[in-house]
Amino acid sequence: MLLGDRLGRDVGVRMWDGTDVEAPGAAFSLAVNAPFALRAAFTPPLDVNPGKAFVEGWIDITGNLEAAIDTLERAMDGLSKLALLRIGAELARLPKPPPGESSPTAHLRGRMHTKTRDAAAIGFHYDQPVAFYRAFLGRALVYSCAYWDDGIATLDEAQRRKLDYVLDKLRVKPGGSLLDIGCGWGALVIRAAERGLRAHGITLSRRQHEEANRRIAEAGLEDRASVELRDYRDVDDRRYDAVASIGMIEHVGRERLGEYFRCAFRALREGGLFLNHGIVQQSRDGKGYRAAGDFIGRYVFPDGDLVPLHVTTRAAESAGFEVRDVENLREHYARTLRAWVANLIAHEEEVVDATDVRTERIWRMYMTGSARGFALGRMGLMQTLLGKPRSDGRTDVPATRRDLYASAR
Helix, strand or coil: CHHHHHECEEHHHHHHCCCCCCCCCCCEEEEEEECCHHHHHHHHCCCHHHHHHCCCEEEEECCCHHHHHHHHHHHHHHCHHHHHHHHCCCCHHCCCCCCCCCCCCCCCCCCCCCHHHHHHHHHHHHCCHHHHHHHCCCCCCCCEEEEEEEEEEEHHHHHHHHHHHHHHHHHCCCCEEEECCCCCCHHHHHHHHHHEEEEEEEEEEEHHHHHHHHHHHHCCCCCCEEECCCCCCCCCCCCCCEEEEEECCCHHCCHHHHHHHHHHHHHHEEEEEEEEEEECCCCCCCCEEEEECCCHHHCCCCCCCCHHHHHHHHHHCCCEEEEEEEEEEHHHHHHHHHHHHHHHHHHHHHHHHCHHHHHHHHHHHHHHHHHHHHHHEEEEEEEEEEECCCCCCCCCCCCCCCCHHHHHH
């Protein structure tokens, strides 16, 4: 009833009892591995249970997981209320799934977006073994949208181009200084130092902090690159020629956006530029998205908060910034996520050795669903260039983008 005429045409199904409905040439097939699996997957809450059933191995997908998510979601959306009630009644006749959670879930305490809780949320998301991230992120360990410029074919090349694109937009020059807020494993700090800057990064993840400083030492860049374990709210009184924040704003929380931009504003010298690179929600209702009790909030990204673009730009302007340029790279992020998923699958044994089977399945589901969100335009990836005007109104940004085009060539 759920799949209708798609069954045997667009979708193949294999049941736990050996029943097999083949669909030659279909993009994917669905394996139902237990008598309770369909009840576990397709009864409320539907923002948790399908993903949980996949993570636990109660259902499985052979073939294109993104196509499977798309097909099943469209099938559910196309059902009438009466049809949904009938399906619910049929599912209720199946055995109940086992209680509890086998996979690790986030259990954060205290008020959202305090320093203590933010450190716990960051630790849950980022403090996996470095080998896990390296298996799918690539050599540079860049966990943010790559830039697939013309002629670029590999993920490593696209990430290298993104790092340079960020630095080019900031118009930084050798001898200048850069602060990277939420610096991850240090890729931008290292690249900035390679280009002759004095670069400093901060992160709340202990494993990122350790790995970033290890990589800086390995590259022989300790004289002009460093990473601290520090909250963005505790940035000291130093002033930088440029500030970047790449994929960190999603952790801030909408109630803290004003404080976040004020901290960046204080850290930047007059006339300098701040590049804020982050995911925004593009839903028509304009409400944004909070990761709470849903699949993402439980298993991947606790306390994550995506807001519409106008919310971030309003907060930036209230802090004193002038918006100088905005670019949406959502298609680049869909392609990046698909490359990560392909790496995850190609290095599955390495990923499982570093973590476990459930973690691999959590991240495969999370990144595949995210790729679909960017491809459909539900989410955007905005690079917003902000200036801190001098008293005469000037900032260090040219009147045109001609210099960016020249650097690309």
